[in-house]
Amino acid sequence: MEVKNKIERIVVECLIILAEEEKIKSFEKPTSDTKIASQVDSMSLVALSVDIEEKYEEVFDKEIKVLNESEANFLLNFENVTSLVEYISKL
């Protein structure tokens, strides 16, 4: 649980950064239900992924790849905050 909480904090922090940079209102105060993939284009999704990977490495001292387009239905991982946290926790 502790790990998932930390991951959620990372995702939320990165969404808030993206909200500031790209004026995405729904990311200003993200909750576990906040939708992600439907709110951004592919470039923003890559930017978010790279930001999350960097913060994850800082916190957990481990490299991960969040955005993996070779996976079938990879966008489902980005459906909302909960699905993304769940996905990252399994990497």
Add this chain to the structure above:
Amino acid sequence: MGSYIKDVACFFPSNVLYNDDLQRDFPDRNVAKMGNKIGIHKRYIVGNSETALDLAEGACNKLFEKHDKAKIDFIILCTQSPDYYLPTSACILQKKLGLSKSIGAFDINQGCSGFVYGLSIAKGLIEASIASNILLVMADTYSKHINKEDLGNRLIFGDAATAILVEKSNKQQIGNFVLGTDGNGYNNLIVPNGGMRCRFNPDSEVVIGDRNDKRSDNDLYMNGSEIFYFVGKEIPLVIDETLSKNNLIKDNIDFYLFHQANEYMINFLAKKLKIKSERYYNNIEDIGNTVSSTIPIALKRSLEKGLIKKGDRVMLCGFGVGYSWGAVIIEI
């Protein structure tokens, strides 16, 4: 013995393609929104009978308005849109420009890293006393590779050529290079048909991509997300390595000129590298991504606008198709 970039000349075709023109071709897409995201609002496109070699000739003639072409003793031409498989475009350029027969000339096939690669070769030729006055030419017409129904790529790419004079000098103003390659990404930016492995096929099936862009294997394919991901992960490391190889730190660099892929990507890269907005340059709004010419065009415009001045240290970094990348620090 050293070398330096003496001058740069830029040349664009006369046809202009505005985002409004594309909106007319794609009434169901929000072209303005896409254009704003990547920071490109117009680009120059060659006519049907115009080629990269024609643009190269135009750029060189502009350069020779101020410099003596009789001094040129080597041509390096970088293009991924040559007139022929063989001979090289550089040989034809020698004839078109009326240059001496006692010069070396060859093409290099690189894309967005091409200027840095070409500069590294030019520096090497000068250091080896093989040449002293090198005509380094970048010329690309990606528009000829792009399917007319592929809005994403038509928005991004523009055609252009640049001619750069690299000369021998007493002081070394071109620093140590970092060059890199990762062929694992070869199929993320590719024209699959037309070479020897898969010949051009007029019956190649037209496929519709994720964003309704259409293309066949005769056309340019770009997986923008994968390329962006590669840039976001790899290029900050390349910048650090280049600083280290030149015994410098970030604060020693006065200005950064990245390959002008698109504005969003450049801004993201600058954020990752913690580079303030006044120390890097976005200049593709009116020309698009001109592939190998983006860095020399940005260099020329930065000088003209006074963003960089004599004595400044400038980091040049190109990256893209291959994957291939290169970086170097020059002194103006």
